[in-house]
Amino acid sequence: MKRMIKIFSAFVLSSAVLAASTMVAQAAFESSYTYNYDYWGDVQDSPDFYNATKVFTSVDFGLETPFNQPNGLFVKGEKLYVCDTGNNRIVVLDRTGKESFAVVDIIEGVKGSPIEKFNAPTDVAVNDEGDIFVADSNNHRIVKMDKDYNFLLEFTKPNTSTIDKDAIYTPAKIAIDTADRVYCVASGVNKGLVKYENDGTFSGFVGATKTPYDFTDYIWKRIATQEQRAQMENFVPTEYDNLYMDYEGFIYAVTGKAEPSDIRSEKIDAVRKLNLLGSDILVRNWEWPVYGDLYMGNGGGFEGPSYFTDVTTFENDIYVCLDKNRARLFGYNDQGKMVFAFGGNGNLDGYFRKPIAIEHMGHDILVLDTLDCTVTVFSPTEFGQLVYNAIEQFDAGNYDVSEASWREVLAIDGNYDLAYIGVGRALLRQERYKEAMEYFELKYDGENYSKAFKQYRKEWVEDHIGIIVAVLLAIFLIPMAIGKVRAVRYEIRTADIFKR
Amino acid sequence: MFEKATTTSKIGTFWKSFKFAFYCMSHPLDGFWDLTHEKRGTYAAANAILILTLVARIMKLRFTSFVFDPVYWEDINIFLYLASILLPLALFVVGNWGLTTLFDGKGRLGQVYMATCYAMLPYPLMQFPLMIASNLVTIEEGQFYTLLDELSLVFVVLLIIAAMGQIHEYSMAKNLLFTVASLFAMLVIVFILLLFFSMISQGVAYFISLGRELLFRL
Numbered sequence: 001m002k003r004m005i006k007i008f009s010a011f012v013l014s015s016a017v018l019a020a021s022t023m024v025a026q027a028a029f030e031s032s033y034t035y036n037y038d039y040w041g042d043v044q045d046s047p048d049f050y051n052a053t054k055v056f057t058s059v060d061f062g063l064e065t066p067f068n069q070p071n072g073l074f075v076k077g078e079k080l081y082v083c084d085t086g087n088n089r090i091v092v093l094d095r096t097g098k099e100s101f102a103v104v105d106i107i108e109g110v111k112g113s114p115i116e117k118f119n120a121p122t123d124v125a126v127n128d129e130g131d132i133f134v135a136d137s138n139n140h141r142i143v144k145m146d147k148d149y150n151f152l153l154e155f156t157k158p159n160t161s162t163i164d165k166d167a168i169y170t171p172a173k174i175a176i177d178t179a180d181r182v183y184c185v186a187s188g189v190n191k192g193l194v195k196y197e198n199d200g201t202f203s204g205f206v207g208a209t210k211t212p213y214d215f216t217d218y219i220w221k222r223i224a225t226q227e228q229r230a231q232m233e234n235f236v237p238t239e240y241d242n243l244y245m246d247y248e249g250f251i252y253a254v255t256g257k258a259e260p261s262d263i264r265s266e267k268i269d270a271v272r273k274l275n276l277l278g279s280d281i282l283v284r285n286w287e288w289p290v291y292g293d294l295y296m297g298n299g300g301g302f303e304g305p306s307y308f309t310d311v312t313t314f315e316n317d318i319y320v321c322l323d324k325n326r327a328r329l330f331g332y333n334d335q336g337k338m339v340f341a342f343g344g345n346g347n348l349d350g351y352f353r354k355p356i357a358i359e360h361m362g363h364d365i366l367v368l369d370t371l372d373c374t375v376t377v378f379s380p381t382e383f384g385q386l387v388y389n390a391i392e393q394f395d396a397g398n399y400d401v402s403e404a405s406w407r408e409v410l411a412i413d414g415n416y417d418l419a420y421i422g423v424g425r426a427l428l429r430q431e432r433y434k435e436a437m438e439y440f441e442l443k444y445d446g447e448n449y450s451k452a453f454k455q456y457r458k459e460w461v462e463d464h465i466g467i468i469v470a471v472l473l474a475i476f477l478i479p480m481a482i483g484k485v486r487a488v489r490y491e492i493r494t495a496d497i498f499k500r
Numbered sequence: 501m502f503e504k505a506t507t508t509s510k511i512g513t514f515w516k517s518f519k520f521a522f523y524c525m526s527h528p529l530d531g532f533w534d535l536t537h538e539k540r541g542t543y544a545a546a547n548a549i550l551i552l553t554l555v556a557r558i559m560k561l562r563f564t565s566f567v568f569d570p571v572y573w574e575d576i577n578i579f580l581y582l583a584s585i586l587l588p589l590a591l592f593v594v595g596n597w598g599l600t601t602l603f604d605g606k607g608r609l610g611q612v613y614m615a616t617c618y619a620m621l622p623y624p625l626m627q628f629p630l631m632i633a634s635n636l637v638t639i640e641e642g643q644f645y646t647l648l649d650e651l652s653l654v655f656v657v658l659l660i661i662a663a664m665g666q667i668h669e670y671s672m673a674k675n676l677l678f679t680v681a682s683l684f685a686m687l688v689i690v691f692i693l694l695l696f697f698s699m700i701s702q703g704v705a706y707f708i709s710l711g712r713e714l715l716f717r718l
Contacts, residue, residue: 450567
């Protein structure tokens with residue numbers, strides 16, 4: 001009997017171990033929800049950076065008429081504005097708790113305007129005074145109203161020769177700056193963003209691609225005939241998909257409308273950060289381009305590059321781009337290095353069917369799905385909070401706190417390149433150059449390594465100046481002395497007085 | 501008496517011929533003429549220089565600062581890495597010899613090999629100090645490193661051209677022409693090798709399928 005029990009328990013134990021090992025093996029083949037790319041561009045699985053805390057449907061919001069193809073999101077403080085395009089209305093919600101929203105108001109039109117009802121509004125923006133700007137797409141206007149929805153201004157089709165007179169003008173996405181100037185992405189306008197002054201006048205296009213001068217193109221155009229030249233037109237159109245005004249007044253603009261080959265070859269930037277003059281000032285210090293997924297294979301029925309449809313920027317300069325092709329979110333830091341990438345197509349929480357807009361509240365991310373008519377709220381996990389804390393403490397100048405936070409991140413995920421570089425940068429600021437160099441070397445950060453090494457070398461030379469001088473003197477003096485001695489000996493040997 | 505003993509001993513001749521590589525480096529035309537015509541070079545020294553070059557190439561991977569030469573170790577195949585020197589060398593030697601024999605070059609196959617190896621000396625000579633130097637400079641000062649790194653290759657190429665002119669007893673123009681022509685000869689050899697291998701594999705596949713067919717029928 002005892003023997004039987006022994007055999008039985010051994011069998012149970014071994015099968016349990018076997019099952020566990022196959023589970024581990026299976027887990028190893030499945031890539032994780034969140035991932036990142038390392039220095040070499042290899043995919044590194046990562047602990048989750050964000051968790052989908054809750055997916056809000058129309059019912060969860062307490063709406064009588066459910067959403068119909070919502071298109072735009074806007075956050076002002078704790079208020080969330082959803083552009084319910086299909087129902088020609090804007091739903092104003094208030095975040096009452098971590099996982100609850102309450103409907104504040106539903107805006108269906110504007111009082112005192114020639115056309116009172118909205119017709120397919122696609123985007124909304126609110127300024128500090130509470131004035132609301134609406135991209136009223138099928139009424140071909142952008143409308144400005146006060147907080148009681150009284151008509152203030154109308155921004156209409158720009159009266160300029162560069163836009164076709166007969167073309168229908170459809171504003172799609174808008175952003176406003178602190179002076180109430182309006183920047184607009186209009187469908188069919190491929191010369192950049194349409195910019196209006198705060199009195200409603202059109203003042204030009206912002207952020208068009210500069211066509212680079214290409215010498216070989218010039219040669220070819222000299223040879224080509226008139227028709228061939230027309231075909232070769234080297235005009236790279238700039239048709240943005242969406243824009244976001246960050247807390248500093250810079251515009252983040254994204255596009256996916258370009259030819260995939262243009263995005264792959266970086267002829268067109270998927271993301272741009274535009275300053276007041278409309279030039280791109282986005283920092284791209286990563287080894288890899290800022291266009292989402294590096295690998296564009298046709299896995300899972302999706303092919304081509306990531307299609308950035310919206311972007312939002314945190315106060316710590318991390319910007320998150322929403323890819324509507326593979327339904328993923330890509331976060332980049334102020335250096336253009338990838339902080340996280342997660343998401344996917346599907347019906348589970350945290351996956352999307354057709355994500356269209358992204359916004360943030362504090363560190364939380366809100367994503368609007370136009371097909372599911374849902375708003376998904378993502379909150380940072382412990383891992384994400386540690387990373388944010390480390391970055392924000394570094395920016396605040398608390399380098400030792402930042403270092404400690406990065407080390408905690410490393411304890412969770414040893415494959416996270418940013419953490420090594422983060423520890424290194426914190427050490428560099430604390431003037432611990434030798435340690436900083438080790439961390440930079442681990443993740444091939446030559447730029448920062450050189451900074452640390454330069455200081456380390458300086459210190460080393462200062463500490464060993466005596467030895468260095470001694471060695472240099474020895475190098476020069478010893479051969480000189482030997483030469484002198486030899487010369488004297490030669491003189492003596494050949495001197496006449498010693499000759500026989 | 502002592503002088504004579506060293507020249508006749510094996511190690512002595514090796515040393516002398518090895519040291520002659522430095523003379524070839526500083527006096528290419530005179531040096532490479534004497535290398536074959538005065539029999540100042542030996543195969544042992546040539547092999548030693550080749551081995552030094554290979555060692556330098558491998559050590560460069562490990563000891564150059566990652567700032568200038570980040571290495572993806574997962575992808576390194578040491579044999580392929582060595583072949584990246586040995587294969588072009590073999591192709592060049594054979595191609596150059598094959599071509600120059602037809603156009604009254606005086607160098608023999610072994611001499612072409614020996615001269616080419618002798619001409620490679622600047623590479624290890626410059627790469628070893630550069631490995632150390634790369635760890636002492638920052639990325640802003642890296643211009644010097646990259647310049648010297650490229651210079652070592654340019655030096656080798658110039659020496660090879662000079663060497664070929666001397667051992668084949670060619671004039672300058674003819675020498676340049678045939679150095680370029682040897683590159684084409686290398687391409688032709690590669691082409692023929694590929695052709696040969698694919699033909700052989702097709703032929704083998706034919707007989708294998710023939711055999712299979714027979715086995716089916718029997």
